[in-house]
Amino acid sequence: MRYELYYWASIQGRGEFVRLALEEAAAAYVDVARTKGGEECMQALLANEGLACPPFAPPFLKAGNRLIGQTANILFFLGERHDLAPKRDAGRLWTHQLQLTLADFIDEVHDTHHPIASSLYYEDQRREAKRRAADFVASRVPKFFGYFERVLASNPSGPAHLVGARVTYADLSLFQVVAGMQYAFPNAMARIARQTPKVSALHARVAARPRIAAYLASTRRLPFNQQDLFRHYAELDR
Amino acid sequence: MRYELYYWASIQGRGEFVRLALEEAAAAYVDVARTKGGEECMQALLANEGLACPPFAPPFLKAGNRLIGQTANILFFLGERHDLAPKRDAGRLWTHQLQLTLADFIDEVHDTHHPIASSLYYEDQRREAKRRAADFVASRVPKFFGYFERVLASNPSGPAHLVGARVTYADLSLFQVVAGMQYAFPNAMARIARQTPKVSALHARVAARPRIAAYLASTRRLPFNQQDLFRHYAELDR
Numbered sequence: 001m002r003y004e005l006y007y008w009a010s011i012q013g014r015g016e017f018v019r020l021a022l023e024e025a026a027a028a029y030v031d032v033a034r035t036k037g038g039e040e041c042m043q044a045l046l047a048n049e050g051l052a053c054p055p056f057a058p059p060f061l062k063a064g065n066r067l068i069g070q071t072a073n074i075l076f077f078l079g080e081r082h083d084l085a086p087k088r089d090a091g092r093l094w095t096h097q098l099q100l101t102l103a104d105f106i107d108e109v110h111d112t113h114h115p116i117a118s119s120l121y122y123e124d125q126r127r128e129a130k131r132r133a134a135d136f137v138a139s140r141v142p143k144f145f146g147y148f149e150r151v152l153a154s155n156p157s158g159p160a161h162l163v164g165a166r167v168t169y170a171d172l173s174l175f176q177v178v179a180g181m182q183y184a185f186p187n188a189m190a191r192i193a194r195q196t197p198k199v200s201a202l203h204a205r206v207a208a209r210p211r212i213a214a215y216l217a218s219t220r221r222l223p224f225n226q227q228d229l230f231r232h233y234a235e236l237d238r
Numbered sequence: 239m240r241y242e243l244y245y246w247a248s249i250q251g252r253g254e255f256v257r258l259a260l261e262e263a264a265a266a267y268v269d270v271a272r273t274k275g276g277e278e279c280m281q282a283l284l285a286n287e288g289l290a291c292p293p294f295a296p297p298f299l300k301a302g303n304r305l306i307g308q309t310a311n312i313l314f315f316l317g318e319r320h321d322l323a324p325k326r327d328a329g330r331l332w333t334h335q336l337q338l339t340l341a342d343f344i345d346e347v348h349d350t351h352h353p354i355a356s357s358l359y360y361e362d363q364r365r366e367a368k369r370r371a372a373d374f375v376a377s378r379v380p381k382f383f384g385y386f387e388r389v390l391a392s393n394p395s396g397p398a399h400l401v402g403a404r405v406t407y408a409d410l411s412l413f414q415v416v417a418g419m420q421y422a423f424p425n426a427m428a429r430i431a432r433q434t435p436k437v438s439a440l441h442a443r444v445a446a447r448p449r450i451a452a453y454l455a456s457t458r459r460l461p462f463n464q465q466d467l468f469r470h471y472a473e474l475d476r
Contacts, residue, residue, distance in 0.1 A: 049388075049392075051392060052392055052393070052394055053332050053335075053392075054385075054388060054389065054392060055335075056339045056342075056382075056385050066328055068331060068335065069335050069339075070334075070335045070338040070339065072310075072338060073331055073334050073335045073338055076331065076334070077331060090304055093306060093311055093314065093315060094291050096308075096311055096314070097291070097293075097306065097307050097308045097311045100308040100310060100311055101294045101307075101308065104294075104345075107342075107345055111349065111353075115349075115353050115354065115366065115370070116353065116366065116369045116370050116373065117369075117370065117373035117377070119373065119377060120373070125369075128353065128354065128366045128369070131354045131355075131363075131366070132353070132354050132355065135354060135355035135357065135358070139355070139357060144294075147292075147294050150287075150292060151292065154287075154289060154290055154291075154292060155290070156290055
């Protein structure tokens with residue numbers, strides 16, 4: 001069976017967390033909007049009134065006759081199938097808990113450049129973005145990164161992974177968050193990286209995993225860009 | 239075993255989604271910050287550096303020797319244990335997917351009154367709140383409520399529940415979202431209720447469930463208030 005991933009064709013966005021898991025798992029998948037079907041195909045599926053389990057928004061994953069939405073939920077599903085999460089219930093839920101905390105952080109990242117409305121241009125909410133980003137950099141980034149540093153330090157199996165002694169989708173997601181923050185907030189990240197060395201080391205370790213390294217070097221990895229979740233505006237990163 | 243729920247003592251907030259599930263399940267639980275321990279007890283646990291699986295923020299649930307954080311994750315756990323979610327994997331993930339979509343909506347509700355920073359007073363971000371709430375009411379509320387109306391209409395088992403033919407924690411959570419919105423945005427909700435009759439009917443049906451009705455009439459149910467997630471500011475609900 002080949003998975004079908006449905007996500008916007010020109011951004012990493014939330015779909016990237018799913019792409020990283022599929023790549024690390026060496027799973028067969030089609031990135032539908034970027035290949036055969038285009039975004040129209042994704043929009044048509046979203047609008048299909050005949051679905052018993054309609055997704056609210058991309059990303060969503062077609063797995064056989066199942067259609068699964070919500071990034072963290074897709075990862076829960078893939079983690080179980082592709083050994084990217086512990087087998088035991090407690091470890092599975094702990095991995096998922098970390099993913100949900102990363103999802104909260106990602107929402108906050110998005111709202112630094114869109115604090116008023118996703119439907120408005122950045123330029124139309126620039127003043128508010130400056131205020132929101134200032135608090136984000138001063139308070140929220142240290143809180144979240146400090147938390148993940150603490151989780152790594154508290155892992156009974158050692159600080160090489162967030163959960164247990166093997167890679168999970170939560171590690172891949174934390175890698176992506178660090179990579180995105182380095183692009184969007186290079187100044188803030190230079191400071192925070194010194195305070196959270198275990199998080200930085202995890203980022204480097206994931207980037208060096210053979211399948212992830214091959215993916216990052218391929219054309220399948222879209223470059224960060226200014227229409228994406230992580231955006232670099234120098235005025236938000238003093 | 240008696241569960242221990244850790245959440246702020248004076249608000250419904252995100253903890254309320256867990257309270258509703260525990261109440262519907264008739265599970266034995268202590269609402270720690272409201273009873274024996276106070277919020278200090280919760281803060282102490284949050285700050286405990288010895289935890290292998292530290293939660294990021296309340297709510298979190300102690301179940302035997304497990305400590306489980308993130309609202310949707312706690313509900314996933316309780317749903318399985320207390321028959322508040324389907325037994326089969328596909329139904330369990332679909333219920334969770336709906337919960338995660340409700341969680342996204344709740345984040346947006348919060349940000350209508352705190353678009354800049356949680357750490358600032360409403361009064362210090364009132365101008366931005368007006369802009370954000372206007373978009374929320376005009377675009378986001380219809381989109382989310384329209385989605386849940388569609389999910390109810392698409393349920394092969396009928397529109398009485400979001401998933402299958404029995405109550406799940408997603409139904410309880412949608413009830414809470416409607417209740418909160420009726421408090422916070424009564425004008426917007428009067429309009430939207432007419433357009434989403436199945437959602438309104440679900441809200442009424444959940445409120446009438448014997449255990450939920452008993453809970454809502456008890457002192458265990460905190461009243462909505464202006465420090466909570468759902469807040470009523472007339473200027474945001476024209």
